[in-house]
Amino acid sequence: MSSKGAVICWFRRDLRLRDNPALTRACALASVENLRIIPLFILDDGDAGDFATGGASRWWLHHSLVSLRDNLNGQLLLRSGAAKQALSALTEELDVRAIFWNRCYEPWQIARDTELKTHFKSSGIDVQSFQASLLWEPWDIKNKQGSAYKVFTPYYRKGCLLSKQPRLPKAAPDLSDCALPEGLKQNTIDELGLLPSIPWYEQMQNEWQPGEQGASDRLTQYIESAAFAYRDQRNIPSVVGTSRLSPSLHYGELSPNQVWYAVKHAFEGREDDKHLDTYLSELGWREFSYYLLYHFPHIPSDSFNAKFDVFKWENAPEKLRAWQTGNTGIPIIDAGMRELWQTGYMHNRVRMVVGSFLVKNLRCDWRLGEAWFRDCLLDADLAANVASWQWVAGSGADAAPYFRIFNPVLQGEKFDSDGEYVKKYCPELAEVPKKFIHKPWEAPSDILKDAGVWLGTDYPHPIVDLKESREAALDAYEVVKAASNA
Numbered sequence: 001m002s003s004k005g006a007v008i009c010w011f012r013r014d015l016r017l018r019d020n021p022a023l024t025r026a027c028a029l030a031s032v033e034n035l036r037i038i039p040l041f042i043l044d045d046g047d048a049g050d051f052a053t054g055g056a057s058r059w060w061l062h063h064s065l066v067s068l069r070d071n072l073n074g075q076l077l078l079r080s081g082a083a084k085q086a087l088s089a090l091t092e093e094l095d096v097r098a099i100f101w102n103r104c105y106e107p108w109q110i111a112r113d114t115e116l117k118t119h120f121k122s123s124g125i126d127v128q129s130f131q132a133s134l135l136w137e138p139w140d141i142k143n144k145q146g147s148a149y150k151v152f153t154p155y156y157r158k159g160c161l162l163s164k165q166p167r168l169p170k171a172a173p174d175l176s177d178c179a180l181p182e183g184l185k186q187n188t189i190d191e192l193g194l195l196p197s198i199p200w201y202e203q204m205q206n207e208w209q210p211g212e213q214g215a216s217d218r219l220t221q222y223i224e225s226a227a228f229a230y231r232d233q234r235n236i237p238s239v240v241g242t243s244r245l246s247p248s249l250h251y252g253e254l255s256p257n258q259v260w261y262a263v264k265h266a267f268e269g270r271e272d273d274k275h276l277d278t279y280l281s282e283l284g285w286r287e288f289s290y291y292l293l294y295h296f297p298h299i300p301s302d303s304f305n306a307k308f309d310v311f312k313w314e315n316a317p318e319k320l321r322a323w324q325t326g327n328t329g330i331p332i333i334d335a336g337m338r339e340l341w342q343t344g345y346m347h348n349r350v351r352m353v354v355g356s357f358l359v360k361n362l363r364c365d366w367r368l369g370e371a372w373f374r375d376c377l378l379d380a381d382l383a384a385n386v387a388s389w390q391w392v393a394g395s396g397a398d399a400a401p402y403f404r405i406f407n408p409v410l411q412g413e414k415f416d417s418d419g420e421y422v423k424k425y426c427p428e429l430a431e432v433p434k435k436f437i438h439k440p441w442e443a444p445s446d447i448l449k450d451a452g453v454w455l456g457t458d459y460p461h462p463i464v465d466l467k468e469s470r471e472a473a474l475d476a477y478e479v480v481k482a483a484s485n486a
């Protein structure tokens, strides 16, 4: 055992040095009490049960850990297995005086952390947790009746914005003295097995730069390009009109506080701040998702609105498969699902359209969509994914009413009017004229022939009739309506 006492900074969804309250406090304690600081990461996703990290997100984590380790000059201790065992082993190997971490909010993480706090505190170790990945703690925001908000606008406008301002970001602490004790057993990043054996991630590699520096560069890029047109462009999938910070926010490569203040600062002195307000309210939706998950921890598996439990899903495996692989014959849906598969990302507008199509036109359970997104999205995040899927399905808090069924053709024509996005991900439709790009099945055969498209061979016929499936969905939702009125 190393003779010097140690303070562990346990990294989880806060893979950064800047604005990291647990790390800052661990460094301060180490300096005052002459302790050794142990930066630690434990791969413990077995504890997440059915909601374990998906493939794309594991790819991100691998690279984000590489970046964190480099930023720590190699002084990142990696372990795998259940957190309690890994931490207990360390308390036997080292004279651990304190364990600090930043809070996580998934139900299994809250249960685990509560147990760990009690356990290690009872052994005389100073255990402290900090707020680092949310702007407002979910338990601080309550409505006038003292209960949880269920609607976004009052939650955000009255609950959050009128309460205290988010904490200002902190600088990175000085870690120049940080050195892991000699001979400490540890895993390499490769040994964590986060990368798949088949390298399907090649395109992702070209488009994304996981890690704190990549996140910071993307934030700067957003502020220098899309931020001042956000409200106008954020719905156009062929344009990079949004910040694309979601995977970084998920893994805490930067904090929402850093984003909040950096974007606000960029708008200082400008009169027209509608783009700023809209962007900040999207961060507000992220907060709301965590808020819902905290106050209603059953929502990953059950409907937020229990009346939806009576809904009869069709769950046809061949329809689900066509949706997953981008072969439904509806161009905007296929483009979205292929974007997801190829890049690990999908534009928010398209996420809403493919979600509505799966749940309403195909009548597949939203949980199947959530699971597919969880496996394929680089930004897969239990809170945001579940809240968004329930929103799309109509079963969630402040959800789109069940009778609002996106028409994918009209959505395509409105938000991808030239078909640029569709043509990028469905290149077989590249020569189809604008008039038919979102509904090739309506094109006369000579036009399709000129475009080199033979429906059923080069590109599928639609797997459902949009009008009929919409009506079938509305009929199916009548059951929910009847249950609600009973």
Ligand SMILES: Cc1cc2nc3c(=O)[nH]c(=O)nc-3n(C[C@H](O)[C@H](O)[C@H](O)COP(=O)(O)OP(=O)(O)OC[C@H]3O[C@@H](n4cnc5c(N)ncnc54)[C@H](O)[C@@H]3O)c2cc1C
Pocket: 234, 242, 243, 244, 245, 246, 247, 249, 250, 282, 283, 285, 286, 287, 289, 346, 347, 348, 351, 352, 355, 373, 377, 379, 380, 381, 382, 384, 385, 386, 388, 389, 392
């Ligand atoms: C069916 C469905 C599933 C989704 N699953 C996820 C998910 O697993 N992980 C995830 O981070 N987002 C999810 N979203 C929300 C949203 O699509 C993404 O956050 C957004 O597209 C990320 O791109 P961006 O960073 O460019 O967003 P920007 O428009 O630049 O927004 C800035 C940040 O605000 C947050 N944000 C934006 N919109 C939302 C929203 N509707 N709900 C919660 N947070 C939001 C994100 O953290 C985002 O990075 C989902 C949306 C739908 C409709």
